[in-house]
Amino acid sequence: MKVTVRPFLFIRDALGDQREIEVKLNSSATISDLLTTLRREYGLPDEIPIGRGVFELFHGNEVRNMVILKDGRNIRFLEGMETKLEDGAEIALFPPVVGG
Amino acid sequence: MLTENELKRYERQIRIFGADGQERLKNAKVFVAGAGGLGSAISIYLTAAGIGRIRIVDHEKIELSNRNRQILHCDEDVGREKAASAEEKLKKINPDVILEAISETIEENNVLELVDDFDLIVDAMDNFHTRYLLNRTAIVKNIPFFHGAINGLYGQATTIIPGKTACLRCIFPEPPPSMVFPVVGATCGVIGCIQVTEIVKYIVKMGSSLENRLLLWDGLNAKIDEIEIERNPSCEDCGWK
Numbered sequence: 001m002k003v004t005v006r007p008f009l010f011i012r013d014a015l016g017d018q019r020e021i022e023v024k025l026n027s028s029a030t031i032s033d034l035l036t037t038l039r040r041e042y043g044l045p046d047e048i049p050i051g052r053g054v055f056e057l058f059h060g061n062e063v064r065n066m067v068i069l070k071d072g073r074n075i076r077f078l079e080g081m082e083t084k085l086e087d088g089a090e091i092a093l094f095p096p097v098v099g100g
Numbered sequence: 101m102l103t104e105n106e107l108k109r110y111e112r113q114i115r116i117f118g119a120d121g122q123e124r125l126k127n128a129k130v131f132v133a134g135a136g137g138l139g140s141a142i143s144i145y146l147t148a149a150g151i152g153r154i155r156i157v158d159h160e161k162i163e164l165s166n167r168n169r170q171i172l173h174c175d176e177d178v179g180r181e182k183a184a185s186a187e188e189k190l191k192k193i194n195p196d197v198i199l200e201a202i203s204e205t206i207e208e209n210n211v212l213e214l215v216d217d218f219d220l221i222v223d224a225m226d227n228f229h230t231r232y233l234l235n236r237t238a239i240v241k242n243i244p245f246f247h248g249a250i251n252g253l254y255g256q257a258t259t260i261i262p263g264k265t266a267c268l269r270c271i272f273p274e275p276p277p278s279m280v281f282p283v284v285g286a287t288c289g290v291i292g293c294i295q296v297t298e299i300v301k302y303i304v305k306m307g308s309s310l311e312n313r314l315l316l317w318d319g320l321n322a323k324i325d326e327i328e329i330e331r332n333p334s335c336e337d338c339g340w341k
Binding site for chain 2: 006008009010012013017050051053064065067069071072073074076077092094095096097098099100
């Protein structure tokens, strides 16, 4: 199956400034499998340098500072990293912005 | 009714909203949570637009390190309460607006009273703890919540209508880690002005808003994007609505 990944802000920059990435996965793939594929094959890094600081996306296999939506819904409300994907699913990845 | 003076002051925007739209702004009561970076841009433009009554709440005092972005305050205000400084400046910008500046921390035990009978809440906070509190308060009071946040050259904004749109908790179920965030002052201007535009449109009933859409501003690459978001039926904050 194919899913569409839409990365935003500096996560997009880290993935080569692509607005959308089509990723082929096996039919039983989960969000966890998608992230593994993005890290191994598409160069999604563990950390992204921002100015003079560093923004951590992964600590080991644990996701940090990255919001993941599947078809507009936060995966925390679905089955987290074990959320199953379907053909045509849209996955948004973006860093949370906190300040004011 | 608008006075002669108001008809002159708002002449350029009455061309867009009509006198009835301007009257809606005059009759509106807007609660602004925060008088920092976002709060500066938001409160200046709300005041200039002729919102009838604005309550701005912030418990902090002005520090020199705020001065690159908190344009409501001046160097001579360092050490003063932000609320008092905000009230003084905003009254000079538009003396027709009723301004109420309160130097208090927004907390669970005072938020309902602080928001009182205001028509809507504007998010100009710098942390998710208080944002969640304001999000819940907006849902309980059934009033809109205009979210904005910034970091460095990046920002985000969305408009939350209880019972209709995804709420802040639907998008961010858990608070992102608190941090001393870097910020370029103009980012507060970009996001704050988007929030004010949303508020003004909501009050005068024009256009379409950022309902169920999270707008993302990438100032580093000069790009604007949006993400479609959906309500979570089991959201702990808005699921019952």
